[in-house]
Amino acid sequence: MKPPPFDYAAPSSVTEAVDLLAATEDAKLLAGGQSLMPLLALRLARPTLLVDLQDVEALSSIETSVRSVRFGAMVRQHQLVGSTSHPLIGSAARWIAHAAIRSRGTIGGSLAHADSAAELPVVATAVGATMEAVGRGRSRSIGADQFFHGLLQTALAEDEVLTAIDFPLPRRWGFAELARRHGDFALVLVAVAEMPSEDDRTHHWQIAVGGIEGTPRRCLNAEQEATVAGVHTAAQIEAVARLASTEIEAVDHLHASATYQRAMTAELVSRALTQAVEPTTISEPSQRETAP
Amino acid sequence: MRVEFTVNGSAESVEVEPRVTLADALREELGLTGTHLGCEHGVCGACTVLVDEQPVRSCLMLAVQARNASLQTIEGLERENGSLHPLQQAFSDCHGLQCGFCTPGMVMTAVHLLATNPDPTRDEIRAEMSANICRCTGYNSIVDSVEQAATARGALARDD
Numbered sequence: 001m002k003p004p005p006f007d008y009a010a011p012s013s014v015t016e017a018v019d020l021l022a023a024t025e026d027a028k029l030l031a032g033g034q035s036l037m038p039l040l041a042l043r044l045a046r047p048t049l050l051v052d053l054q055d056v057e058a059l060s061s062i063e064t065s066v067r068s069v070r071f072g073a074m075v076r077q078h079q080l081v082g083s084t085s086h087p088l089i090g091s092a093a094r095w096i097a098h099a100a101i102r103s104r105g106t107i108g109g110s111l112a113h114a115d116s117a118a119e120l121p122v123v124a125t126a127v128g129a130t131m132e133a134v135g136r137g138r139s140r141s142i143g144a145d146q147f148f149h150g151l152l153q154t155a156l157a158e159d160e161v162l163t164a165i166d167f168p169l170p171r172r173w174g175f176a177e178l179a180r181r182h183g184d185f186a187l188v189l190v191a192v193a194e195m196p197s198e199d200d201r202t203h204h205w206q207i208a209v210g211g212i213e214g215t216p217r218r219c220l221n222a223e224q225e226a227t228v229a230g231v232h233t234a235a236q237i238e239a240v241a242r243l244a245s246t247e248i249e250a251v252d253h254l255h256a257s258a259t260y261q262r263a264m265t266a267e268l269v270s271r272a273l274t275q276a277v278e279p280t281t282i283s284e285p286s287q288r289e290t291a292p
Numbered sequence: 293m294r295v296e297f298t299v300n301g302s303a304e305s306v307e308v309e310p311r312v313t314l315a316d317a318l319r320e321e322l323g324l325t326g327t328h329l330g331c332e333h334g335v336c337g338a339c340t341v342l343v344d345e346q347p348v349r350s351c352l353m354l355a356v357q358a359r360n361a362s363l364q365t366i367e368g369l370e371r372e373n374g375s376l377h378p379l380q381q382a383f384s385d386c387h388g389l390q391c392g393f394c395t396p397g398m399v400m401t402a403v404h405l406l407a408t409n410p411d412p413t414r415d416e417i418r419a420e421m422s423a424n425i426c427r428c429t430g431y432n433s434i435v436d437s438v439e440q441a442a443t444a445r446g447a448l449a450r451d452d
């Protein structure tokens with residue numbers, strides 16, 4: 001249960017970090033360590049060099065604009081809890097693990113780790129976040145729909161650093177999650193976001209479901225139904241929720257059958273949409289609820 | 293690598309390999325064995341300490357990452373005159389421990405909870421303390437302990 005030996009470097013700029021990654025075989029970035037350290041302890045990862053990003057000050061900024069909030073990759077998860085600049089993230093971050101994990105874990109680490117049962121990848125998918133990545137002599141932007149490739153797989157190359165993530169602001173939003181115990185990874189989680197069009201004249205719904213497939217899933221038919229028919233009544237919300245539950249590909253596992261996962265998808269989409277139209281129904285993880 | 297930090301107010305300097313966790317540096321290099329190691333991969337919370345006032349799993353942080361930080365461990369809670377911290381007293385009064393293995397992590401988690409939320413509800417205490425696993429008590433007495441400490445501290449604050 002002790003990490004294997006490795007070298008350690010703590011560069012102070014992204015360029016130095018990228019150079020170290022490019023120059024060393026099997027080097028790995030270290031952000032909050034809340035996913036990487038367990039992998040090292042269990043010896044599921046054996047990097048030769050850890051490149052710690054904690055001294056790269058440029059990665060800790062938060063910039064708010066009218067349409068979006070841009071978070072540096074090293075912003076810690078506890079800084080997101082209750083965020084008023086991006087309330088959907090502020091609400092979702094309360095569901096990430098426990099205080100002792102959030103005080104180290106970073107927004108960039110969660111997205112780069114790409115667990116589909118994690119809150120931030122699902123929110124990123126729902127609002128269509130843009131990931132900014134810097135590699136050797138190049139930088140690029142990757143949309144959420146292109147970023148997540150599969151369980152713990154992303155579009156990032158070995159020598160690329162995720163530097164910032166731009167989260168567009170939804171007009172209305174909701175977030176709902178089912179976990180077996182408080183702070184556990186979700187069995188099913190849902191983020192819904194009503195996003196403005198470029199010219200702000202129209203809005204459309206985006207619905208992302210996590211925890212079931214290898215990557216967060218956008219439910220395009222349900223989104224279409226919500227946008228075209230509206231979510232004004234309970235019956236309309238139910239129709240959207242039912243549609244969403246038919247769009248996911250669930251398989252039975254130890255903790256939940258495929259049928260249960262689909263039923264919970266419908267329930268959580270319905271709760272998230274209800275929150276979006278009636279914000280007083282937003283729930284916090286510390287409010288004890290019986291599993292639906 | 294040489295790493296310097298303060299532990300419970302005193303400056304310390306240790307020489308460690310990069311792979312040494314903060315928990316092992318505290319226990320093996322500084323002899324501060326109050327911080328316990330259960331799972332060593334982040335799930336049990338026994339190793340919880342405060343780093344710059346934030347709760348941290350010391351098994352999931354490298355000692356080298358703690359350079360220049362200010363650390364608080366269970367050893368730092370007792371008052372100089374030897375009296376117990378209100379949380380230690382409450383855990384004793386309410387039978388918040390049996391074998392005591394989880395207790396340092398439980399108490400440090402509760403220190404942070406009461407620092408950020410001095411008057412928590414029972415549900416809030418349960419939610420926060422669920423970060424830590426206890427195999428003995430069944431948790432109710434731990435919730436009682438934190439509740440008692442919150443009340444005691446509230447009373448202290450009102451007396452001031």
Ligand SMILES: Cc1cc2nc3c(=O)[nH]c(=O)nc-3n(C[C@H](O)[C@H](O)[C@H](O)COP(=O)(O)OP(=O)(O)OC[C@H]3O[C@@H](n4cnc5c(N)ncnc54)[C@H](O)[C@@H]3O)c2cc1C
Pocket residue numbers: 028029030031032033034035036037038053073077095096097098101104105106107108109110112113117118119120156160161162163183184185186333334335
């Ligand atoms: C007990 C426990 C419970 C947890 N529960 C939850 C939960 O309920 N929900 C949840 O979302 N998460 C949970 N987590 C995971 C936690 O949120 C992690 O913090 C997060 O997944 C990874 O972030 P990190 O900053 O710790 O990254 P690290 O562990 O440092 O890194 C993770 C991976 O990402 C890579 N990486 C990190 N930063 C970058 C970057 N800027 N660019 C490119 N690659 C990078 C690393 O090389 C590594 O491969 C839990 C963790 C633990 C230990």
Ligand code: FES
Pocket residue numbers: 328329330331332333334335336337338339340349350351352
């Ligand atoms: S020993 Fe650190 S969380 Fe279990």
Ligand code: FES
Pocket residue numbers: 388389390391392393394395425426427428429
């Ligand atoms: S008192 Fe024994 S594990 Fe908690």
